[in-house]
Amino acid sequence: MQHIQKIAIVGATGYGGLELLRLLHQHPQFNVTAVYNTSADNPTIDSVFPHLKGMYNLTLSSFDSRLIMQNNDAVFFATSSGVSKDLAQPFIEAKFPVIDLSGDFRLTASDYQHWYHKQPADPTLLQQAEYGLADFPTDDGINATYIANPGCYATATLLALAPLAQHDLLDPDNMIIDAKSGLSGAGKSLSTASHFINVNENFSMYKPNEHQHIPEIVQQLHKWQNSIKTIQFTTSLLPINRGIFISAYVKLTQDITPEAIHKLYTTTYANKSFIRVQALNELPNIKSVVGTNFTDIGLSYNPQTRYLTIVSVIDNMIKGAAGQAIQNLNLLAGLPDTTGLSLIAAYA
Ligand SMILES: NC(=O)C1=CN([C@@H]2O[C@H](COP(=O)(O)OP(=O)(O)OC[C@H]3O[C@@H](n4cnc5c(N)ncnc54)[C@H](OP(=O)(O)O)[C@@H]3O)[C@@H](O)[C@H]2O)C=CC1
Numbered sequence: 001m002q003h004i005q006k007i008a009i010v011g012a013t014g015y016g017g018l019e020l021l022r023l024l025h026q027h028p029q030f031n032v033t034a035v036y037n038t039s040a041d042n043p044t045i046d047s048v049f050p051h052l053k054g055m056y057n058l059t060l061s062s063f064d065s066r067l068i069m070q071n072n073d074a075v076f077f078a079t080s081s082g083v084s085k086d087l088a089q090p091f092i093e094a095k096f097p098v099i100d101l102s103g104d105f106r107l108t109a110s111d112y113q114h115w116y117h118k119q120p121a122d123p124t125l126l127q128q129a130e131y132g133l134a135d136f137p138t139d140d141g142i143n144a145t146y147i148a149n150p151g152c153y154a155t156a157t158l159l160a161l162a163p164l165a166q167h168d169l170l171d172p173d174n175m176i177i178d179a180k181s182g183l184s185g186a187g188k189s190l191s192t193a194s195h196f197i198n199v200n201e202n203f204s205m206y207k208p209n210e211h212q213h214i215p216e217i218v219q220q221l222h223k224w225q226n227s228i229k230t231i232q233f234t235t236s237l238l239p240i241n242r243g244i245f246i247s248a249y250v251k252l253t254q255d256i257t258p259e260a261i262h263k264l265y266t267t268t269y270a271n272k273s274f275i276r277v278q279a280l281n282e283l284p285n286i287k288s289v290v291g292t293n294f295t296d297i298g299l300s301y302n303p304q305t306r307y308l309t310i311v312s313v314i315d316n317m318i319k320g321a322a323g324q325a326i327q328n329l330n331l332l333a334g335l336p337d338t339t340g341l342s343l344i345a346a347y348a
């Protein structure tokens with residue numbers, strides 16, 4: 001177990017990086033001491049983001065792996081996809097703790113090339129990274145120093161399906177996952193799709209059957225339930241800033257009562273502080289989790305069609321990114337995974 005205190009953030013000026021800065025400010029052990037982005041003129045972070053005035057006295061620099069390792073105990077990569085795959089090697093070789101929020105180390109080289117349309121990291125590096133679904137830490141994860149933090153949609157979907165997949169209960173031919181996200185999930189770069197006029201008071205589906213989180217979800221479901229080799233998965237854009245809402249419609253391989261299904265969920269998640277299973281037939285909403293590291297899950301069974309509806313909601317920026325990343329670093333540092341993450345949603 002390593003003592004981790006001093007933290008660097010690469011990509012501190014993006015949505016995920018700014019959320020790391022916000023959450024880490026009240027962490028009792030981790031202390032952000034260095035921030036990096038692409039800037040060449042080294043501004044202070046509070047001159048770029050006035051909401052940080054009085055909270056951080058840090059200057060933005062361009063990336064330098066040697067300095068990061070010399071002056072810090074761990075680093076978060078909150079960089080756009082396709083960045084960390086080219087910057088990670090020195091950290092992996094030195095076994096220096098990294099939590100990578102991007103998708104660069106979550107997949108095999110061929111899956112990454114296919115779904116991200118980019119050259120993958122070297123396969124020998126990929127092998128040394130561990131997929132870190134923080135609520136289901138593995139023995140391998142405890143020894144790994146490079147953690148690939150899961151994608152936002154993948155987190156909400158996997159937590160919605162885990163209790164069933166872990167008991168071989170999903171009918172692989174009858175699983176439809178309809179996922180929706182707020183706009184902050186797309187990061188800060190402007191695009192035509194993210195213009196106010198295109199998002200506000202609108203609702204649209206995007207990347208049907210092509211979303212880059214499909215292979216990540218399949219990869220983990222397959223580990224739990226060998227018969228799962230593909231999923232039907234779509235993504236839509238909600239006209240809100242934050243939040244992910246997953247509706248999964250599934251049939252089961254066995255006849256089980258709704259009460260027994262519910263029991264399976266409450267048992268699986270009994271000791272997981274960040275997962276709140278609602279009463280049977282009570283479905284959660286996004287507002288209860290925005291601003292928190294919680295995943296709220298609800299179940300409803302239709303005896304006529306025999307479909308089980310599972311709803312799971314998360315804050316894409318917290319449980320789907322910065323919050324889970326801190327949860328993963330807590331685990332790596334041997335701290336309770338909840339450290340610094342006791343957050344309550346703003347109700348009104
Ligand atoms: N937003 C979300 O809800 C989620 C995001 N993610 C993933 O997390 C990562 C960050 O996402 P997000 O914050 O939304 O993205 P943004 O586009 O908002 O920010 C990207 C950040 O990366 C920095 N950056 C880009 N290239 C480099 C480089 N070569 N060296 C140093 N810094 C660099 C940018 O710096 P600069 O300001 O100089 O451009 C910026 O700080 C992405 O991979 C994303 O897919 C995962 C889950 C959820």
Ligand SMILES: CC(=O)N[C@@H](CCC(=O)OP(=O)(O)O)C(=O)O
Pocket residue numbers: 081101102103104150151152181182183184185186187212213235237
């Ligand atoms: C709303 C929105 O556009 N969301 C993004 C989520 C991107 C993301 O998290 O990227 P990774 O692949 O690095 O995980 C998307 O659907 O592509």
